[in-house]
Amino acid sequence: MERTKTVRKAVIPVAGNGTRFLPATKAMPKEMLTVVDRPVVQYAVDEAREAGIEHIVFVTSRNKQAIEDHFDDTPELITSLTRSGKDAQVSELERLLPKAGSVSFTRQQAPLGLGHAVWCARDLIGDEPFALLLPDMISYGARGCLAGLMDLYGHVGGNVVGVEQCAPEEASQYGIVATGAAVPHGFAITGMVEKPKAGEAPSNFYLNGRYILQPEIFGLLARQQRGAGNEIQLTDSMLALSDSQPFHAHPYDGRTFDCGSKHGFIEANVAFALKRADIGAAVYQSLRALVLSHEGATRAA
Ligand code: UTP
Numbered sequence: 275m276e277r278t279k280t281v282r283k284a285v286i287p288v289a290g291n292g293t294r295f296l297p298a299t300k301a302m303p304k305e306m307l308t309v310v311d312r313p314v315v316q317y318a319v320d321e322a323r324e325a326g327i328e329h330i331v332f333v334t335s336r337n338k339q340a341i342e343d344h345f346d347d348t349p350e351l352i353t354s355l356t357r358s359g360k361d362a363q364v365s366e367l368e369r370l371l372p373k374a375g376s377v378s379f380t381r382q383q384a385p386l387g388l389g390h391a392v393w394c395a396r397d398l399i400g401d402e403p404f405a406l407l408l409p410d411m412i413s414y415g416a417r418g419c420l421a422g423l424m425d426l427y428g429h430v431g432g433n434v435v436g437v438e439q440c441a442p443e444e445a446s447q448y449g450i451v452a453t454g455a456a457v458p459h460g461f462a463i464t465g466m467v468e469k470p471k472a473g474e475a476p477s478n479f480y481l482n483g484r485y486i487l488q489p490e491i492f493g494l495l496a497r498q499q500r501g502a503g504n505e506i507q508l509t510d511s512m513l514a515l516s517d518s519q520p521f522h523a524h525p526y527d528g529r530t531f532d533c534g535s536k537h538g539f540i541e542a543n544v545a546f547a548l549k550r551a552d553i554g555a556a557v558y559q560s561l562r563a564l565v566l567s568h569e570g571a572t573r574a575a
Contacts, residue, residue, distance in 0.1 A: 278431035281424065281486055283398075284327040284405040286318050287391035289335035289382035294535060303338045305409050307539065310546045310553075314533050315341060316370065318409040321418030327405055331378045331398045333391045345377050387505025392487075393495035401489050403427075406508075411483030412542050415528015419484045422524045426459035427486050432520035433512070435463070436484030438530060446472050448480035449509045451523050460524040466516065468502055468509040479523060481509070482530045491515055 292304030299307075305315035322330060334341060348367065355364045382394045392406060405420055413419045419436040427434045437451055450470055454462035465476055485508075494511040501507040512521070531545065532538035547557040 278428065279403055281403050281405055281427065282327065283329045283331060283402065284322040284407055284420075285331045285333060285392055285395045285399065286315065286322070286407050286409050287333040287382070287388060287395075288315060288338055288341055288409060289333050289391050289394075290385050292534075295539075301337070303341055304534070305338075306340050306344065307533070309412065309533065309539070309542045310550065313344060314412065314539075315409045316344070317412045318407040319345070319372070320370075321413055321420050322405060322407055324418050325405070325420035325424050327420075329376050329378070330372070331380065331395045331404075333382050333394050334379050335382050335385065342379055345372055347371055387500070387503070387507055389495050389498050389506035389508040389511055392508055393492060393498075393506070396489075396492040396495075399489060399492075403486060403488050406485040406487060408483030410532060410534035412531045412533055413484075413526065413528055414531060414542070414545055415526065417528075419482060419524070419526040419528065419530065422459060422526060423484055423486050426457070426522055426524040429458045430460075430520065430522045432522065433488055433491075433515065434460070434486040434522050434524060435512075436482045436526050436530075437479040437523040438482045438526050439478050440480050442475070442478050443472075445475035445478055445480065446470055450475045450477060451479050451481065451521075452476035453479060453523070457522060460522050463516070463521040463523050466509055466513050466521070468507060479525065482526060484526075487512075488515070488519055490519065 288303060288305045290304070292299035295304045295307065298304070306313045308314070309317065319330060332341060352364055352367060378398050380394055380398055382391045405423070407420060423434050423436055435451070440448060446469055449466060449468045451463045452465035454464040467476065470476070491511055494514045495506070498506050498511045501510045531542035533542050544561065548554050
């Protein structure tokens, strides 16, 4: 295996049911819920492009048509916006439109778990390393997490994951890595555990939904038995792959919002709105007033 072969492709799995957001996700993909004015999945696509990814493979499912449409051209809309002189919106839509042929879609026929979703992309990825971005995890920082993973990958090759630190009492909610020797842009991983029992986590570095994986993962996923939650778990196959290939972690210097949870989704909307030049100041004033009145009401109660 050539350990630092260029990473050209990314997989974005969008086939889950999004049950934590029902009823919003009854007829709409959760990946199309908006953070300020763009769908959650757009953030992952922008991050992948920023990191130099040339081709994105979406793993979709029934009722996810809106995602394909979102990444397609809209000539009638562009014509109508141009006629109305809305040039800024036209340029933004044109900027976001992927180059023809640079996105592919494949279907996961049943939501059997993240590991199974990744396995569904095997033929479109082929025999090369690839990035994986979980779209409900949104990077918030000077640059996206995947660009940092690419820096680390350039030094060490092999398999690379994004990590962040959580409070020790939260470790049992996440995939946690055991830390080894430091390298430029990260450290070696000496172990991985999915949702460790309280007090048994080897560190407080959790997997934040960004990965660069070697194609040998597909053979392991093909044989992977169902694990936690009766789903085919990616972490279980990564653990098996770590017996024969190196894994390193890149600690993200920004932060990631988990838009798969209601709390994380609302936090992300607030954080991204506050840093917007057009609405940040107004949002700040409204939020401040809301928080103060909420505190007043709580004190009075
Ligand atoms: P999640 O577990 O957060 O998504 O998976 P979910 O299952 O849709 O959410 P809930 O728990 O029911 O609310 C993270 C990402 O992996 C995708 C999801 O679409 C999401 O983007 N995924 C998950 C798949 O593509 N297939 C699966 O079988 C599971």
